[in-house]
Amino acid sequence: MNVRGYAGGLALLSFLVLSVTGIILMFHYRPVEEYAYLDMKSLQFDVPFGMFLRNMHRWAAHGMVILVLVHMFRVFLSGNYKSPQGFNWAVGVVLLVLTFLMSGTGYVLPWDQPSFESVAIFVRPTLLPFYVFHCLVLPAVATGLMIVHVRKATESKEGFPLKAGLVLLILLMVCSILFDAPLEEATNLSVTRNPSKAPWYFLGLQEMQVYFDPWIASVVLPCLIIVGLILIPYLDVNKKEVGHDSIRERKFAVSVFCFGFFILWLLPILVGLFLRGPGWNLYMPWEEWDPGKVVAANPVDLNLFLSQRLGLDFLRNEVVGALLGLVIIGLYYSLGVVFYRWKGRRSATVRELGAVRYAVVAFLFLTMMALPIRMILRWTLHIKSVVTLPWIGLNI
């Protein structure tokens, strides 16, 4: 059996399973706050095969998210995103985002406590919009894009992995028999669980909220990730042969991607999923969660830190502090220019990229590397933010 190319096809199969089970579930669900949870209970205990269908839907949804991620990683490694598949890669990235959104909106529908809290972070919770997006808008758009994506991709590729598909279906059914989809207590507006965790695929972003403003962690970062991913085919000028054997020839591209994918994306998800407990404190899996746990953390802003270390009181001024931070960020990004000047002449790759593409690559790369730098600053020097702009309520 050849494992290559399975994930994409299996993700498609998961989507089909989700559509079928989802349509049947719609017959037993009313998207109204008063009834939604009760309908969940009747699915659990009343409707013939209700729990089985719900389990299938839930596990297939998790499966689809995982498969889509694997698929993207595999396509990147094999270099299949390169011309003429650049556009299809972009469609794929959009489908990835749609998968997250479909899964995320579905998370709200049971209207139990986690559902409610996952919404309450962003907006005043109402059920109907999530229902319409989950059941109609997002699947419709995703279906259209999938048709485009699959047609383009299969022009030159192997067919659908039937055997693996059957295995997937068997696994999904076994999981649905053995493990019930969680349903916690009915929504109570006046309480918040501790810890209140988002669905796992958003935990990376929630983990980033430890280090960044919510606005940056949940809006700016995702946007940059999406834009960066879409741009990859247009930035990668390496014309080396497509396929696994070319990894050695694309050291920079593969290592940067792997770093971003594993260290900056999956690792925080795992940390958020398994190591975070009440108060978003770190707990080892064998430690008992204690809501009363206190961890002394005394982070300070960079300008205050410097003024204390250097004995320069004028740095404490808000305006001076903000300017200082901006200057530091400017200096950080000018590293790209320095590198261009220093290496630009001798490196064939840099020459091939050209000034504009080089600038975009440098910006995205430095932005990505800023995350671990920022995290390390927080762990070692307890720097809360580099720039504080109280006038627009933003900390960077």
Add this chain to the structure above:
Amino acid sequence: MMMTQDDRNPIEKKSSKGTWFVLGVLFFLVFLWAIYDAMFVRPSWKGYQRAFNQLELGKIQEEYEKAKRAFNAEDDRLDRLREPVADESEISLRRIRLKVEAAEVRLEGGEFRRLERKLRERRYRLADAGQQLEFTKGRLEEIYYKRKHASSSGEEVAGLKKEYSDLERKIAELEKEVATKEAEEAELQRQADDYYVEVKKWKDAERKRLEPLASLETRMKGIRSRRPEIRQRVIADLGDGGTVDRCESCHVAIDRVGFEDQKNPFKTHPFREQILVKHPIENFGCTTCHGGQGRATRIKGMPLGPGDFVHGFVPHWTDPLLRGDFIQSSCIKCHEDQRRFEKASVAMAGKRLFLDRGCSGCHILKGSETAPKVAPSLRKIANKVYPEWMVSWIKNPRGYLPHAKMPRFSFGIDEEGKVEKIVSYLIGSSEPDELPFGSDLEGNQEEGKRICETVGCLGCHTLGNQGGEFAPPLDRIASKTTANWIYNWVQDPKHFNSETQMPSLNLSSREAADLTAYLMQQGEGPQRDETLRERLKDPENEKKGFQLISQYGCYGCHEIKGFENAPGPCMELTAIGKKKVRDFDYGDTKVPRTWRNWVSGKLRDPRMYQTERTTARMPNFDLSWEQVHSLTVFLRGFKEEKVPQRLIP
């Protein structure tokens, strides 16, 4: 597109047939498993219903066998009787059946056959005549329509008119004919019936004889034809979004007499007569009183992992089945005012304790806001007791009075100082009161003793080893109250405290003085502590005392000047029954985290959850474990549930 790699690879194709087969079989088996799981494993109530049906069937079968034996014995007896007998019920079944047979033989005879043939022929003729009559009537309607139509369009109608009247005449004739034929048919039928009457008579007799057995047979047939079905009660106006209780899907016989000695879930409600009949399931459901997850139909959890959905012992179900005495906590949701309540004696004991110890003085509890303060007013306390006594009393009331109602506060660090500050405020805020009867006492102890024993003091107060327990003991009163105060109090108790239950004894000043002299012999007078009295006068201490009183809520039980409208300083208990385990603060204790443990621990030792940072303020009421238990049960009932008016008697 649906082409696999295998199609292009002949070597793989060979081996793939085996793989396909295995996968196909596996898929099919898992599919069957899913169906089996959804139809038989998850709805575990089906199994219970089947088991119950077998149980009920067995019971009836037993009854049937017994009835049959009795019947046979009786029938044998009747059979031995000599014919004829007056009453048909005295004829044995065998003989009845012979009679039926004989009557049926007559029906086979040629005479009856001829009669029957004749009757059949008459019936056909009658049917023919009736048909002709119907057709003619139809024709009449048609002509009537034609005539009307013609006359409205101005055509010739004379012919139609004639035809109409002809038809009418014909109908009259036909009707007469039909009537004649009907009479003939009825006559023949009567003749035939005579043959049947005999059969019917004996068949009825047979049925009547077998009736006791037949009803049992019908019941058994009914049970055999039962299919498992969800049995649920839907009560729209109970609980959040309506109560749906499916408990009876397994507890089939809960409201049926005759299953008292069965095991659960097939048992009759143990208090069916006393409780269930008065709270019909169709009005109250089950979970209203018992808790649990009414909608759930699965007794088992997932195939992997424990869990009892229906009784609510699963994560995220906040209202699990109430067990043991805790079921009583449901009674007080509605039966608030009942003082004596046999079936909820524990909860009611808790309620009495709650009122008696004045819990609602500090804790808000909906429904008992207006309860009177349980302890004496302190507005005029300075006139009554010695400051030295007050200090030792507050520190440990039971040191003076072994059954004191007043709790111990355990003020912690600098207890002595805190108590002194409180006393300082109490004395400072006490209203000066001129003693209405002055203080000219020069009494005779002997006379006082006589008065004490005759006027009825010992009806309520204890002195020595005798007397009642309604009012405080007088054994050590000399260390507590001043002579002046006793002298004035016994003459007019209502003067100091209009709420007091002590009656006026109509004593003269002379008698009061004697009584006072006698009482002042009970116990030793206080050791005057001048430095203490000096400290009590310090306004700084008085101010701190005010803060301490508001912090510890002394005014919850006592009337104290300056705290007339102060709110209860403690946690509201109105919804204590549904407070979640994770919302309790367990301090540094290792108590297993349950609702019951926290509440009973707090009641038994109010300081147990205290840490360096948190100060527990609730005093220790020195409750026994039994008292703690009944209070815990009582408090469990406070879930802020709305009970519909229609259910409140």
